[in-house]
Structure formats: structure tokens, C-alpha cells
């Protein structure tokens with residue numbers, strides 16, 4: 001599919017309507033796209049990133065439709081293979097030089113065997129003229145990997161942001177998706193991919209905000225006609241502000257822990273606290289990640305299994321720790337049979353979180369009146385912190 005973005009700037013990417021998983025981890029309820037863009041200057045032609053290698057045929061057909069015979073520069077904003085995978089082919093077929101930063105060049109050498117002689121390395125803020133169009137490169141490390149950068153097309157005020165501001169959303173209307181759907185999918189993408197880099201992200205967003213941007217063209221999902229929409233959303237997500245929201249992640253074999261989390265969530269709701277409850281056994285981890293973006297509190301509910309946490313809970317706890325949400329409070333509830341040490345285990349597994357641990361509630365077997373009292377106390381503690 002070829003789509004005109006503005007005069008002499010075209011989308012030449014590929015749509016993956018039915019891809020179900022990304023990184024063998026993240027579910028894709030709406031498929032995805034791999035966006036690549038052709039920029040035709042009066043003197044030179046540049047390509048911004050390429051596409052997932054399995055979409056080579058579609059990508060090459062797009063270039064054929066535009067009658068592209070020669071590409072002078074292929075800009076590599078990010079070395080991950082879903083964007084860089086066909087750079088070697090573009091060099092070979094169209095005689096392009098690869099333009100990127102030093103770190104990305106090193107990654108391209110190791111990850112896809114691009115030769116040093118085919119690369120032009122650029123510095124942060126450097127510009128490259130295509131004749132009547134000028135590209136400016138802005139380094140935005142850790143907008144996924146350490147080498148990530150964005151490219152700004154000065155005359156048309158388009159930011160090619162690669163994974164930053166991306167969304168996994170397959171659509172034929174590259175610019176016409178409703179704001180609500182786009183923001184929902186962008187939040188999911190932020191939660192899964194960008195949230196662990198929330199702190200370094202602040203500097204990058206400041207850098208991007210200094211540009212006069214009319215469109216943002218990411219490397220997954222639709223182009224933003226209203227850049228403010230996504231920039232303001234990112235600013236809110238990366239800020240230290242949390243919402244009055246409690247995410248409860250639980251697993252339960254015989255419903256003892258389930259009864260505890262259900263009581264806790266009822267009590268929290270009665271007190272005016274918003275609750276997002278996930279039974280993690282078959283949960284979509286993207287949904288959990290979204291809920292972690294702004295929640296003030298995370299509650300882990302697990303039974304004791306083989307002297308530790310239930311293995312399914314271990315997976316969820318590992319995910320929470322790796323995603324580094326801005327959660328302020330943490331609580332643990334669970335049921336046990338005879339003994340073990342799951343509280344200490346959970347605490348050590350969540351060492352990335354800078355959250356205050358509230359008094360854990362554990363009960364032997366099925367929760368009784370004393371257990372309910374403790375849960376009521378925990379609900380009060382959480383509500384007080386959320387509502388003040």
C-alpha cells in the first residue's frame with residue numbers, strides 16, 4: 001500500500017492485519033503496521049526505515065509503484081529488525097547509503113550485518129539536505145533501545161518518530177482513525193514498550209516538543225494529524241502523577257485468594273476507589289500493562305505454592321517489576337496452608353518499584369472474620385492514600 005502523506009512524502013510500509021503476537025509476548029488485538037516512508041527531494045531521495053523482513057514483497061511493490069529506481073539514503077532510526085530488517089536489501093538494490101548514529105550503526109553491523117563502508121554516521125542535531133527538503137536527526141535514546149533516534153523533515157514539519165508514539169493498529173486509513181481508538185492503542189503500546197523508560201523519556205519529550213510539528217509519522221500504526229494529542233498524552237503518562245486507581249492481579253486455585261481480592265475490591269469501590277481486577281491465569285498482558293500506566297496502587301493476590309508464590313503470579317510480578325510503573329503503593333494478599341515465605345519473595349521480586357508496601361494480609365485456608373477485618377483495614381489504608 002502506498003499513501004501520500006504530503007507532496008513528495010509517501011508511506012511505503014506494510015500492514016500485518018492478522019499478526020497475533022509481538023516479541024512472542026505482546027498480544028496484538030488489532031494487528032500492526034510496519035511504516036516506512038519515501039521522501040523525494042529535488043536532488044536526493046531518502047527512505048525512512050524499512051519494514052519487517054517477512055513483508056519484503058509488499059514493501060518492494062510499493063517502491064515499484066512509485067517508480068523508485070535509486071534511493072540515496074536509508075535513514076535508520078532504530079536497529080530493531082522490524083524496521084531495519086530490509087536495509088541490506090535497500091543498499092544492495094537501490095545503492096543507498098545508511099544514515100544513522102554511531103550506536104545504531106554498531107547495532108546494524110552486529111544484528112543484520114550491514115557493512116561499515118555503507119554507513120554514514122551523523123551527530124545529534126545534524127542536518128542532511130535532499131535539495132528542497134532537509135532532514136534533521138534528533139537522538140532520543142531509550143525510546144525503546146539505547147540507539148533510538150527520530151528524524152524531522154523541516155520544510156513539511158513532519159516528525160518520523162519510529163517506535164516513539166507508535167501503536168499496534170492495522171488500518172488502511174493511515175491518517176483517518178478516530179482519536180479515541182488511536183489513543184487507546186497508543187497507550188497500550190506505551191505501556192508495553194515505553195513505560196520502562198519513563199524517566200529517560202522526559203528529556204526526549206522535551207527535545208521533541210521544541211520542534212514545530214504538524215504531523216507525527218511513527219513506525220507502527222497511523223500518522224497523527226494532531227501531534228498535540230499524543231505529545232500531551234505522553235506527558236501525562238510519564239509524569240509522576242497517579243490516578244485514584246487500584247490494579248489487582250491475582251490467581252487462586254481453590255478460590256480462597258479469590259474471595260479475599262473480591263472482598264477487597266468491593267470494599268475499595270464502596271469507598272470511592274476505582275478498581276481494575278485481573279485474574280492473571282488467562283489475562284492479556286497488554287490490558288494489565290495499560291492499567292498499570294496511571295494506577296496509584298498495585299495489589300498482588302496469590303496462594304502459597306511449594307513454599308513460594310504461585311508460578312503464574314511469579315510471571316505477573318516479574319512483568320510488573322520489568323515495566324516499572326509509577327505505582328506509589330503496593331499490597332499483597334493471599335492464602336496459605338501450612339507455611340512458607342511468599343511475602344519476602346514478592347518484595348524482592350518487585351525491587352524496581354519505588355512503592356510503599358502496605359501491611360500484607362495472609363490467611364490460613366479460607367478467609368474468616370478476622371481475615372475480613374484485616375482486608376477492611378487494608379481497603380481503608382488504600383482509600384485514604386488514594387483520596388487524599
Ligand SMILES: Cc1cc2nc3c(=O)[nH]c(=O)nc-3n(C[C@H](O)[C@H](O)[C@H](O)COP(=O)(O)O)c2cc1C
Pocket residue numbers: 251252253254255256257258302303304305306307308335336337338339340364365366
Ligand atoms: C500444589 C500446591 C502446593 C502448595 N504448597 C504450599 C506450601 O508450600 N505452603 C503452604 O503453606 N501451602 C501450600 N499449599 C496450600 C495452599 O496454599 C492453600 O490451600 C491455599 O489456601 C490455597 O489458596 P487458593 O484457594 O487461593 O488457591 C499448596 C497447595 C497446592 C495445591
